[in-house]
Amino acid sequence: MxxxxxxxxAREAFELAAEAEAENRREALDDxxxxxxxxxxxxxxxxxxxxxxxxxLTINRMPAFIRQVVNEARQNKPAIVVHPVSGGADEQTxxxxxxxxxxxEQSSDAEVAYDTALDFAVTCGLGYFRINTRxxxxxxxxxxxxxxxxxxxxxxxxDPDGTAADSSDWxxxxxxxxxxxxxxxxxxxxxxxxxxSADVYAGLAGGPWLDGxxxxxxxxxxxxxxxxxxxxxxxxxxxxxSVYEKQKAMFDAxxxxxxxxxxxxxxxxxxxxxxxxxxxxxxxxxxxxxIPIVPVYGEELHVDGRRRLRSLVRDAKDPQRMFNYWxxxxxxxxALAPKAPFIGPKGAFETDxxxxxxxxTQTHAYIEFDGPQAPQRQPYDGAPAGAIxxxxxxxxxxxxIMGLYDASLxxxxxxxxxxxxLMRQRQGDVATFHYIDNLNRAMRHAGRILLDLIPKVYATxxxxxxxxxxxKASAVTVGASAAPGGPAAPDNGLGEAAAIEKVYxxxxxxxxxxxxxxxxxxxxxxxxxxxxxELIRAYPDAAPVIGDLVVKxxxxxxxxxxxxRLQALVPAQARGDAPALQAAQGQISRLTQMLATARTEIDxxxxxxxxxxxxxxxxxxxxxxxxxxxxRG
Numbered sequence: 001m002x003x004x005x006x007x008x009x010a011r012e013a014f015e016l017a018a019e020a021e022a023e024n025r026r027e028a029l030d031d032x033x034x035x036x037x038x039x040x041x042x043x044x045x046x047x048x049x050x051x052x053x054x055x056x057l058t059i060n061r062m063p064a065f066i067r068q069v070v071n072e073a074r075q076n077k078p079a080i081v082v083h084p085v086s087g088g089a090d091e092q093t094x095x096x097x098x099x100x101x102x103x104x105e106q107s108s109d110a111e112v113a114y115d116t117a118l119d120f121a122v123t124c125g126l127g128y129f130r131i132n133t134r135x136x137x138x139x140x141x142x143x144x145x146x147x148x149x150x151x152x153x154x155x156x157x158x159d160p161d162g163t164a165a166d167s168s169d170w171x172x173x174x175x176x177x178x179x180x181x182x183x184x185x186x187x188x189x190x191x192x193x194x195x196x197s198a199d200v201y202a203g204l205a206g207g208p209w210l211d212g213x214x215x216x217x218x219x220x221x222x223x224x225x226x227x228x229x230x231x232x233x234x235x236x237x238x239x240x241x242s243v244y245e246k247q248k249a250m251f252d253a254x255x256x257x258x259x260x261x262x263x264x265x266x267x268x269x270x271x272x273x274x275x276x277x278x279x280x281x282x283x284x285x286x287x288x289x290x291i292p293i294v295p296v297y298g299e300e301l302h303v304d305g306r307r308r309l310r311s312l313v314r315d316a317k318d319p320q321r322m323f324n325y326w327x328x329x330x331x332x333x334x335a336l337a338p339k340a341p342f343i344g345p346k347g348a349f350e351t352d353x354x355x356x357x358x359x360x361t362q363t364h365a366y367i368e369f370d371g372p373q374a375p376q377r378q379p380y381d382g383a384p385a386g387a388i389x390x391x392x393x394x395x396x397x398x399x400x401i402m403g404l405y406d407a408s409l410x411x412x413x414x415x416x417x418x419x420x421x422l423m424r425q426r427q428g429d430v431a432t433f434h435y436i437d438n439l440n441r442a443m444r445h446a447g448r449i450l451l452d453l454i455p456k457v458y459a460t461x462x463x464x465x466x467x468x469x470x471x472k473a474s475a476v477t478v479g480a481s482a483a484p485g486g487p488a489a490p491d492n493g494l495g496e497a498a499a500i501e502k503v504y505x506x507x508x509x510x511x512x513x514x515x516x517x518x519x520x521x522x523x524x525x526x527x528x529x530x531x532x533x534e535l536i537r538a539y540p541d542a543a544p545v546i547g548d549l550v551v552k553x554x555x556x557x558x559x560x561x562x563x564x565r566l567q568a569l570v571p572a573q574a575r576g577d578a579p580a581l582q583a584a585q586g587q588i589s590r591l592t593q594m595l596a597t598a599r600t601e602i603d604x605x606x607x608x609x610x611x612x613x614x615x616x617x618x619x620x621x622x623x624x625x626x627x628x629x630x631x632r633g
Contacts, residue, residue: 007275007278011197013220014218018157019160020306021158024126031313031314032123035123036123059324061395066123066313079516080098082098082451092504093506096506097511102469104450107144113130113147113148116150118296121297122432124311128153130175130292133146133453142460145454156173157173159171166444167295167445171223177216179214191276193215196277217281221291223270224268225268226269231244269289290445294443299435320398323398326390330388341359342375344375347370348371349369349370356375444513447513454506461477461478476504
């Protein structure tokens with residue numbers, strides 16, 4: 001396709017996406033301004049009140065509700081867990097996938113990307129994060145994967161025809177941004193600084209900010225279906241026919257031949273293009289089969305054939321406006337209360353007039369007055385009860401609409417039992433769990449993108465850093481073309497060299513994934529230590545057996561060394577010491593054999609004793625018989 005054809009196709013796709021998202025973006029922008037910027041008074045009402053000199057107070061309660069949902073997700077971090085399925089996959093390689101994904105998340109600050117996307121999803125109904133590649137260092141041709149945050153969700157336009165809950169079926173997407181003209185000219189030398197479809201943004205909610213010193217560019221992602229032919233080999237591999245034909249000599253040398261007939265399979269090809277209004281600046285053939293932009297949705301509905309996205313605060317805006325109005329009204333009524341607390345007849349305040357003038361602000365021992373009747377202090381009517389009650393009702397409406405009550409927000413309640421308080425907090429968690437679950441869905445799709453990209457990005461022989469669940473780093477060798485005996489690899493990520501024990505081919509086998517949510521490893525370790533300490537208090541005899549495990553889970557300097565010393569005091573059977581257990585089992589076997597021999601001998605002796613006793617009985621019987629015969633004879 002020529003550049004003109006590409007630009008024409010991209011403009012048509014962008015106009016469809018902008019039209020499909022217009023309502024969602026308009027509502028989302030209003031939610032964002034309402035909840036975060038505090039723009040909660042209608043413009044006309046605010047203008048009229050300001051002209052009359054009347055107050056417009058904004059007591060914004062929305063951020064507290066939003067933080068409750070977002071921070072709940074921060075405390076229970078979702079984690080991508082890879083599992084082997086079939087076709088040469090194994091548990092050890094799956095652990096390498098897990099460690100590599102943890103390294104990618106840590107090195108690219110993925111937590112920021114996840115938290116930002118969820119914050120926008122709760123606040124305005126949609127948020128995004130993306131997956132990208134970057135050079136591993138300045139002096140290398142190796143690339144790493146990175147999970148990046150999208151600071152402005154309104155810069156992304158998804159596929160209007162996508163229907164999947166995680167948008168894994170997107171075939172088109174746009175990322176629109178503006179650059180200073182100097183940056184644009186330095187990056188694309190000789191390119192015309194023509195804005196990308198600036199006319200589309202006229203009156204469009206959430207469009208990028210435009211001025212004469214910036215240039216608008218669009219990043220267009222396009223996915224199209226393709227067909228590729230694969231063939232099975234005698235060593236169990238499945239490769240594309242084109243790959244086999246290019247490397248046929250190598251396969252023949254290895255004694256690998258084709259098994260069966262080639263077949264065609266459906267797949268996808270993803271292309272990234274950087275566009276202006278006049279030309280195509282860059283074209284990149286993406287390695288994966290998914291568009292690497294992951295949306296995190298709020299509450300999702302399909303109405304009249306269109307996807308409607310709703311935020312946590314969408315239905316709570318009217319109660320918030322009512323709350324502002326009644327709190328403003330009560331403040332205004334108190335402010336307009338009479339300012340003359342003393343009333344008396346004319347001339348009653350001539351004596352001690354200076355004291356009477358300051359009686360409302362200063363303390364005086366006495367004040368004299370003129371005339372027979374003393375001035376009377378006017379009682380204060382107090383705050384307007386009706387306005388305060390209406391404000392309280394509006395506050396309750398906000399809680400009921402969002403499903404977050406006082407216990408969830410940390411306020412003191414009438415519940416005395418800790419279990420009752422936890423149950424009320426759980427009610428709030430259940431009411432808003434769909435936002436956290438949508439983040440889990442998004443991370444599951446992100447995991448599929450990573451599983452698809454990792455074998456391609458980390459295909460060449462290289463040493464990569466992986467992280468364990470406890471955050472400890474190690475280094476492993478990956479790459480289908482790597483072989484043992486090659487360059488040494490650091491065994492702990494700290495530069496200490498060690499021989500390569502195994503090379504992991506990340507492209508072999510089929511893997512699947514799940515997303516689990518729960519406290520961080522540090523929190524679970526601390527909880528485990530607390531539970532073990534409680535067990536020792538209830539059952540002190542367990543201390544010698546699990547003392548080393550308790551210390552190992554405590555977070556203070558020297559804990560590992562103390563745990564090792566305590567481990568030496570643990571009985572071999574308890575600590576799982578293999579040599580000691582084998583020796584003990586051998587000794588037990590020998591003792592068992594000796595016991596069996598002794599029992600056999602005892603049984604034989606018992607039998608001999610029984611026989612002797614029987615013979616004595618028989619001899620006694622014969623003697624008695626003989627005696628009787630002699631007497632009778």
